[in-house]
Amino acid sequence: MINSSNRRPNSSNKPIKPKNQVVDVTPLNSTTQSETSSKLQSSPTQKASIAKSIPSAKNLSNGSVGAGLTNNSSSNKKGFESNSNSGIALGMIETRGLVPAIEAADAMTKAAEVNLIAKELVGGGYVTVMVRGETGAVNASVRAGADACERVGDGLVAAHIIARPHSEVEPVLKGSGAKRRS
Amino acid sequence: MEGWRHKNRPECLEKRYEFESYEKTRDFLDALGDFSEKVSRYPDISFGKTYANITIRPSEDNEKEEISKLDHDFATQIDLLIK
Numbered sequence: 001m002i003n004s005s006n007r008r009p010n011s012s013n014k015p016i017k018p019k020n021q022v023v024d025v026t027p028l029n030s031t032t033q034s035e036t037s038s039k040l041q042s043s044p045t046q047k048a049s050i051a052k053s054i055p056s057a058k059n060l061s062n063g064s065v066g067a068g069l070t071n072n073s074s075s076n077k078k079g080f081e082s083n084s085n086s087g088i089a090l091g092m093i094e095t096r097g098l099v100p101a102i103e104a105a106d107a108m109t110k111a112a113e114v115n116l117i118a119k120e121l122v123g124g125g126y127v128t129v130m131v132r133g134e135t136g137a138v139n140a141s142v143r144a145g146a147d148a149c150e151r152v153g154d155g156l157v158a159a160h161i162i163a164r165p166h167s168e169v170e171p172v173l174k175g176s177g178a179k180r181r182s
Numbered sequence: 183m184e185g186w187r188h189k190n191r192p193e194c195l196e197k198r199y200e201f202e203s204y205e206k207t208r209d210f211l212d213a214l215g216d217f218s219e220k221v222s223r224y225p226d227i228s229f230g231k232t233y234a235n236i237t238i239r240p241s242e243d244n245e246k247e248e249i250s251k252l253d254h255d256f257a258t259q260i261d262l263l264i265k
Contacts, residue, residue: 089224135224139215143208146229150204156231163224164239 089138090162090173091131093145094122100155101127104145111144112137118175126157130173135163186257193248195238195257199264204231213263223256236260 091114095101101119109116114133122128131141142161149155165173186197201207207229214236218224226237238257240247 136215136219139218139224139227142227143211143215147208150231156204158228158230160229161224161227163226164242 088132088165089135090165090169091133091138091142091145091160092128093142093149093159094126094128094157095149095155096157097125097153097155098127100149100152101129103152103155104149105129105131107148108141108145112141114138114141117173120175121178121180132173183254183258183261188249193240195249195253197236197257197260199234199236201232201234207232207234210234210264214260217259217263221256221259225256225260 091108093101093104093108095104098121105116105119108114108129108131112133114131114137116129117132118128118130120128120130129145131138131145133141139161142159146156146159162169186195188195199210201210211227211229211234214225214227214234223241226239228235228237238249238253238260240249241252244250244252
């Protein structure tokens with residue numbers, strides 16, 4: 001009786017606590033307030049959770065800080081989209097052909113901390129890739145992406161950076177999912 | 183501030199820069215990127231191999247959302263990057 005009653009709360013608490021720690025620790029690490037508290041509770045499990053939280057922190061840092069506090073760390077894109085109208089830049093590169101588009105996307109995501117949000121087959125062989133993130137990061141990533149795809153065939157058609165896209169544009173930025181267009 | 187056009191809807195300053203090659207375009211964009219980071223202000227940029235269109239929108243601090251002297255100064259400083 002005692003064991004079973006003890007197990008359930010323990011087992012139910014265990015999965016919850018690390019999740020909370022992942023969400024809580026990530027933003028707190030960025031601030032100077034809770035350095036001591038995180039150090040006091042340092043354990044192997046926490047280190048793992050902190051290590052796992054780094055990619056989410058990377059993504060969340062592209063968006064507004066509030067996104068990480070209110071949303072689950074597993075759903076980065078949802079959290080990103082919900083706050084994407086507040087100071088998150090949009091970068092787009094249109095290429096002639098899929099290969100330079102992939103090359104551009106690869107270079108963009110490697111060059112700076114941005115999220116690749118869509119690859120759109122425009123038609124006639126044109127492909128557009130879009131990234132979002134902090135304005136400076138998007139600026140750097142689009143330059144890198146254009147540089148990369150310019151070297152691949154006749155790749156670069158156009159590139160565009162919008163520092164502050166309007167919230168009305170948000171629905172358009174989702175990929176249509178088209179596999180091929182003539 | 184030669185070549186900048188003031189548009190009213192939406193309120194912005196625009197200029198198109200033409201270059202001889204992609205390398206020169208890239209050099210300008212790199213300089214613009216560095217400058218933007220330095221002053222913490224980012225214009226909208228549209229570019230291809232041999233051109234770059236720069237659009238300056240009113241700064242976020244500007245409550246009237248109109249082009250101000252600060253925006254004109256920013257445009258002038260962008261012009262200086264190419265010389």
